[in-house]
Amino acid sequence: MAVYLRHLQEQLNSGVNSMPFSWEDWVDLSYLNRFLNGQGRSCASFLTDYQISLKYEMDESLPSTEYANKSFCLDNVDYLKTPNGKYRDEKLLPGFNFMQRINEKSSFIGKVFNAKSYLLSYAPTPSLIYFLNENGTYYKIKPYQATSMMQNGLFESFTEKSMFAGFDPVKEFGNLEEKYLTHNENDFADQLLKTKNFELKIPEGNFYLNTDELFADLYKKDPSLLEENEKRFLDSVEYSKAADAEDVKKYFNEVNILWPASYNAHKLKENGGHYDARFFSGFVSEMPFSEFTFHSPYYIPEELDRRPLDNPTSRRTIILSHLLHTLLTATFHDGLYMFPAHGSLLSWYFTSMSFPYDGDGDVQMPVADLAEFCLRYNNSLIVQNPKYGLGKYYIDCTSSLTHRGKEAGTNNIDARVVDVDTGMFVDVTGLGVSADRLTASNMNKLNGWIPKHVRSKYPLSKADSKRGRRQGALASNKHKNEAAKAIQKAEANDKEMVNNVLKIHSENKIYNCRNDHYYTYEQLSPVRLTLFEGAPTFVPASKNSLTSILEQEYSALSLRRVAWEDWVYLKPLHMWVHADDVYWACVVNNLQPTTAAGKSKNKKKAKGNKKNVKGVNVVGCYTGNEATIISEMIKSSLYEITSEEVLKHKDERRPSMNIVEELYHDNLLNSVHAKEMAIYHSGWEWKTPSIHDYHGVPTKWKDLAQWMLQDHAPPRMPLFDYLSYVEAADQGKEVLILPSNETGIQW
Incomplete structure (x- = not known):
C-alpha cells in the first residue's frame, strides 16, 4: 500500500x-x-x-x-x-x-x-x-x-x-x-447541519427508477466521450431492460462446497454462503491453524497451554466492522441514502455494532440512490483511510437493476461490497415500487401502515410466479396450440394485474426489495442521523417506524431477547459475550451454570470442560447474578493479558474472549449509542446506565449529533494492529490497554 x-x-x-x-x-x-x-x-x-x-x-x-x-x-x-x-x-x-x-x-x-x-x-x-x-x-x-x-x-x-x-x-x-x-457537494453532513433535528426526508422520487430521466445527461453524451464506468453502467441498464427477469441467471456466486464437510478430522462450521467465490481465502472459522485459509503472518503455537487470543470471532468482527465503516462513510459523504437493514439494523438497535455471530452485513438504498451508487462505484475499489486500517473493498452491481420484483428469486441482491482479502461481504438491496403483490402474511405485517379501504380491495398474491403459470399451462395442456392460448391468457391477465398493483403501490407509497420485504414511505422517512460501526448513517426517525420494521421481520421478542446462538447480551456492559464465558464464570462461583431441560444440575459434573454452550442455557444463571458474573469475567480477562503466572487461572477453560479488550474497544461508541437511544427512543430496552459510560459524552441531542458528524475510527482495532497485539502478548510482553479520547482505544 x-x-x-x-x-x-x-x-x-x-x-x-x-x-x-x-x-x-x-x-x-x-x-x-x-x-x-x-x-x-x-x-x-x-x-x-x-x-x-x-x-x-x-x-x-x-x-x-x-x-x-x-x-x-x-x-x-x-x-x-x-x-x-x-x-x-x-x-x-x-x-x-x-x-x-x-x-x-x-x-x-x-x-x-x-x-x-x-x-x-x-x-x-x-x-x-x-x-x-x-x-x-x-x-x-x-x-x-x-x-x-x-x-x-x-x-x-x-x-x-x-x-x-x-x-x-x-x-x-x-x-x-x-x-x-x-x-461531493451533496454531502449529508452539510445538509444535516442546516436542519433543526438532524433529520432528512427521503425524496419520494428516490423510490422510483426511471433510468431515461435519471440519466438523461448520460444518454445525450457522445458515446466516445463516456468514461469507462459510465459506458459500463449504460450497457448494463440496456441489458437489464431487454432481459426477461425470469431468464436472468444468478448474478452473485457464493462458495458452493460439498456439505456436510470436514477438514483435519473435524466438522466445518461454515458452508460458504457468506463468502464471494472470487475472493475466497478459506473459512475464517478455520483460523489460525489451517494452512488453507486466510491467515496472519504470525501463528500461535498449538503447544501453548492456553486458548489463543487470536480467535475467529475477533477476526470476523474486525473485518466486517471495517467493511461497513468504510462503505457507510463513503456513501454518507457522497450524498447517497444507504442505511443498515435486516440483521444489521437489529444489531444497531442493541449496540450500534454488528452482532459477533454475524458473517455478513446488510444495507438498503432507495432504488434511485442504488442506481447512482452503481454508476459511480460498480467494478471499483474503495481503499480504507490508512489511519483506520488497510481494507480494500470491491464493489459489484447486478446486471438486472431495472427489475424490481423477486421473479425466480435468484437475484434478490442488487449489489455486493466484498473484502478482497477474505471474500466476506455486505449485501446491498434497493427499495422501490414494483408490481410484486403482497401476500396475506406481508399485508398483516403492514397492519396500521396501509389504509383499511386499500387492504380490503388489495389483490393478494397466491405466490404464483409468471414462470410457474407458464409451466402449469404446459403441463395441463397436451397440445401446443392449447398451451399457447393458455400462456397468452395468463400473460394478458398478468399485464392487467401489473398495472393495477403498480397503481396501488404508487398511490399508497408501498415499496419493496427483491426479496419480499415491504415497507411504506411513512415507515422509512424521515430518517435521522446515527452511527453504525462508527460511521455516520441513517435510521427511521420515528421510534414507531423503527420498531415496526424490526418487529415485522423478526417479532417483538427480538427487541428484548438477550440470548442468541452461543451469545448472551450483558446490559451493564452493553455488549454480547460468549455463552462459554458466562458458563465458566458461573462454575467458578459455584452457581448453577445451565438451566435448560436435559442439562446436568450436578455442580461437580458441570465443572467439566464445557464448550459451545448455547446462550439460552446460561441466561438463568446470569439473571440475578449480574454483578458476580461480570466481575468474574473482567477479572479473568485482566489475568489473561498479563505475563504474571501467579495471577493466571489454573483452569484450562479460561474465557475465549478478552472482555477488557472488548470493553475498551466498544466503550465510546457504546456509550454514545446508549445516550442517543435514551434521548431519542424512550422505549429502548437497554437505556439503563452502563458501567462504562464516558463522562463528557454530550447529553443534548444537538451536541451529540454534531459530535457524531465528526470522523470516528471503527470501534474494532485494525486487523494488523490486532495481530501485532497478539504477537506481543504471545512473546510474554506486558500489554496495557488504555482508553483514548479520540478513538476509544489506544494500544
Whole structure:
C-alpha cells in the first residue's frame, strides 16, 4: 500500500490521473506458491486431484481450449496466448488458469485455489480506485491493467529512493496534497447541519427508477466521450431492460462446497454462503491453524497451554466492522441514502455494532440512490483511510437493476461490497415500487401502515410466479396450440394485474426489495442521523417506524431477547459475550451454570470442560447474578493479558474472549449509542446506565449529533494492529490497554 500511495502522489503531481494495476499487488496469492517450481497442474489434473465432480470427462491429450466452455480453465500454454496472458510471468503461473468460479461443488480447499487463480489470470481491472481521506474526501484515480509492481518498476523505484525508511502507508498518505481531493457537494453532513433535528426526508422520487430521466445527461453524451464506468453502467441498464427477469441467471456466486464437510478430522462450521467465490481465502472459522485459509503472518503455537487470543470471532468482527465503516462513510459523504437493514439494523438497535455471530452485513438504498451508487462505484475499489486500517473493498452491481420484483428469486441482491482479502461481504438491496403483490402474511405485517379501504380491495398474491403459470399451462395442456392460448391468457391477465398493483403501490407509497420485504414511505422517512460501526448513517426517525420494521421481520421478542446462538447480551456492559464465558464464570462461583431441560444440575459434573454452550442455557444463571458474573469475567480477562503466572487461572477453560479488550474497544461508541437511544427512543430496552459510560459524552441531542458528524475510527482495532497485539502478548510482553479520547482505544 505504501508503494502505491507513493506512486499515486507522483502521478497526481505530474498531472496524470492513472496508475498501473495488477491483482497480484492487492490480494494474497501465496496460496498458489505450492504449484510453482515444477509443481504445476494442468486444468484436467487439478480438477481430478481436488475431487471436483464433473459432469463430463476430460482428455489430457487434448488442448485445454477443447473444454474451456465447461471447465472455464486454460493450461499455461493456451492461457499465455490470450490478451491477459501477456501481463503474466509464466514462471509464476500455477498451470491452471481459471476464467471464473468452478460451478461444481468441491472441498473448500479447491475453491481457494480456484479463486486465487481467477484473480491472477482473469479478474477484470477495476474501473476506478477511491482512496478515502478525512471528512468524506477522497482521491480518485483510473487504474489500467499492467504487470505487478515487482515487474513494472514501482517497487524498485520506491526502495531505491535515497530517503527510504521502510513502508509506512499512513505517512505516504499524509504526503498527498489536499488540492487533489474530491468532495461531493451533496454531502449529508452539510445538509444535516442546516436542519433543526438532524433529520432528512427521503425524496419520494428516490423510490422510483426511471433510468431515461435519471440519466438523461448520460444518454445525450457522445458515446466516445463516456468514461469507462459510465459506458459500463449504460450497457448494463440496456441489458437489464431487454432481459426477461425470469431468464436472468444468478448474478452473485457464493462458495458452493460439498456439505456436510470436514477438514483435519473435524466438522466445518461454515458452508460458504457468506463468502464471494472470487475472493475466497478459506473459512475464517478455520483460523489460525489451517494452512488453507486466510491467515496472519504470525501463528500461535498449538503447544501453548492456553486458548489463543487470536480467535475467529475477533477476526470476523474486525473485518466486517471495517467493511461497513468504510462503505457507510463513503456513501454518507457522497450524498447517497444507504442505511443498515435486516440483521444489521437489529444489531444497531442493541449496540450500534454488528452482532459477533454475524458473517455478513446488510444495507438498503432507495432504488434511485442504488442506481447512482452503481454508476459511480460498480467494478471499483474503495481503499480504507490508512489511519483506520488497510481494507480494500470491491464493489459489484447486478446486471438486472431495472427489475424490481423477486421473479425466480435468484437475484434478490442488487449489489455486493466484498473484502478482497477474505471474500466476506455486505449485501446491498434497493427499495422501490414494483408490481410484486403482497401476500396475506406481508399485508398483516403492514397492519396500521396501509389504509383499511386499500387492504380490503388489495389483490393478494397466491405466490404464483409468471414462470410457474407458464409451466402449469404446459403441463395441463397436451397440445401446443392449447398451451399457447393458455400462456397468452395468463400473460394478458398478468399485464392487467401489473398495472393495477403498480397503481396501488404508487398511490399508497408501498415499496419493496427483491426479496419480499415491504415497507411504506411513512415507515422509512424521515430518517435521522446515527452511527453504525462508527460511521455516520441513517435510521427511521420515528421510534414507531423503527420498531415496526424490526418487529415485522423478526417479532417483538427480538427487541428484548438477550440470548442468541452461543451469545448472551450483558446490559451493564452493553455488549454480547460468549455463552462459554458466562458458563465458566458461573462454575467458578459455584452457581448453577445451565438451566435448560436435559442439562446436568450436578455442580461437580458441570465443572467439566464445557464448550459451545448455547446462550439460552446460561441466561438463568446470569439473571440475578449480574454483578458476580461480570466481575468474574473482567477479572479473568485482566489475568489473561498479563505475563504474571501467579495471577493466571489454573483452569484450562479460561474465557475465549478478552472482555477488557472488548470493553475498551466498544466503550465510546457504546456509550454514545446508549445516550442517543435514551434521548431519542424512550422505549429502548437497554437505556439503563452502563458501567462504562464516558463522562463528557454530550447529553443534548444537538451536541451529540454534531459530535457524531465528526470522523470516528471503527470501534474494532485494525486487523494488523490486532495481530501485532497478539504477537506481543504471545512473546510474554506486558500489554496495557488504555482508553483514548479520540478513538476509544489506544494500544
